[in-house]
Amino acid sequence: MLARAHRVRSGSDFRETMRRGRKTATPTAVVYARSGEETAPARFGIIVSKAVGGAVVRNRIKRRVRAICANVAPSIPAGTAVVIRMLPAAAEVTWDTLREQLTTTIRRAVNA
Structure with a gap:
């Protein structure tokens, strides 16, 4: 589970990102990444x-993505x-494939 401080919560933050x-x-997946204030933690x-x-499918995917984000957040x-x-x-892929694709894509979006 992502801590509250590590979540994008407002609609305006989603739109801006x-x-x-x-x-x-x-x-x-499509991943968007935007730099912001360095005093705030990384947010997803x-x-x-x-x-x-x-x-059921949507909630399973969200749980998986939250777990991936929690692992990637420190980097x-x-x-x-x-x-x-x-x-x-995303509903058709395995956990390992999803984890590999998202981890790579998040890092690529952040470091681009």
Whole structure:
């Protein structure tokens, strides 16, 4: 579980990160990353639309993405906001594939 301080919570933060952040993509997700104040911790926001699947599928994907974000968070620079928009293909991939793709994509978006 991501601590409250490590979550993007407001709609305006989601919009700003998606509008002004760097974008990278995989078949399962689109990742946006934007640098911010270095006094704040790295923050993550997750978007999983109904196009991905039913409630059970969407919640499973969100749990997996939160676990991946918690593992990646220590290596992300302070003040960085990351928004992850999951695509319908995410419902079909295994845990290992999702973890590998997202970890690589998040690091690529942050370091680009």
